[in-house]
Amino acid sequence: MRFEHRDVETDGCIVDRVWRTCSDSASTMTSAARTSCQLILTRTRGELLASVRGPETTATTAPxxxxxxxxxxxxxxxxxxxxxxxxxIVDGYATLPVTDSGRIIIGGEDWEAPTYENAEHFVRRLRDAGLLVPSDLWKEGHPGGDRSRRTRQRRYRVITGLSEAAVTQIDRANAAATMxxxxxxWRTVVATLGYFDQAHLAHALRRYVGHTAGGLRAGEVAAMSFLYKTSSQPGS
Incomplete structure (x- = not known):
């Protein structure tokens, strides 16, 4: 499978990447852990399936x-x-109904399915309709005091579905895989990203990326690289 993707500079607090790919034969792919949700559209022999996939806390194998x-x-x-x-929908997904004419139902309304070329326009329309809500994390402060910190941590989990520590660990493992x-x-990766040693790095890669350092360096999973987060995000 070959992936095509582009980073989205506008509406940065709503969407950061659009991607597409196609398959020739039945297979499986390792899906790295991720901290944000995705809208996934799958077309198979004329049938459209749509879902919102939640954050994933470990690497998984997807058919x-x-x-x-x-x-x-x-x-x-x-x-x-x-x-x-x-x-x-952490470690899960929500299926979106699709009409017989191939329109996606979101929030009780039917929408024309987006394409790779008009995805940003689709996102803006959902935002304007109040169905896609920007992240509030960009507005979050860092108040002092134990009680304020606990309140902020609870709010962070409510918004993202994950703890700040989990987001940091997943993002760091993805950054390590990219490097x-x-x-x-591995020595450069350990020193740069603050892992204790090679074993610590290897454990994180197995849990969050599903591949070894050797496999990543050999380019065996280059098709997955577009999923790795390399830009700064809240909590990273």
Whole structure:
């Protein structure tokens, strides 16, 4: 599978990446842990399936049907598709109904399915309709005091479905995978990202990425690289 993707500079607090790919034959793919939700559209032999996938706390193996086309819109950390908050679909997904004419039902309204070319326009329309809510994390402060910190942590989990520590660990593992894929050795990755040692790094890669450092450096999973988060996000 070959992926095409682009980062989205506008509406940065709502969506940060749009991607697409297609499959030739039935197979499986390792899906790395991620901290934000995605809208996934799958077309197989003329049938359209749509879902909002939640954050994933570990790497998983996903089945890939043959002759399928995929479109993904990855939302910014904390952005919410109504009525499916991230906390309700952690390690899961919500299926979106599709009409006989191929329109997606979101929030009780039917919408023309987006394409790779007009995904940003689709996102803006959902936002204007109040069905795609920007992340509030960009507005979050860092108040002092134990009670304020606990309150902030609870709010963070409500918005993202994850703890700040989990977001940091997942983002760090994805960054490590990207660095290894780009040819850096494990010592550089450990020193740069603050892992204790090679064993600590290896454990994080197994849990969150599902691949070894050697496999990543050898380019065996280059098709997954578009999923890795490399930009700064709240909590990273």
């Amino acid at each position: 890939i049907p043959p002759d399928a086309e995929f479109l993904g819109i990855r939302f910014a950390l904390g952005a919410v598709v109504q009525p499916h908050p991230a906390a309700s 290894l894929r780009d040819g850096l050795d």
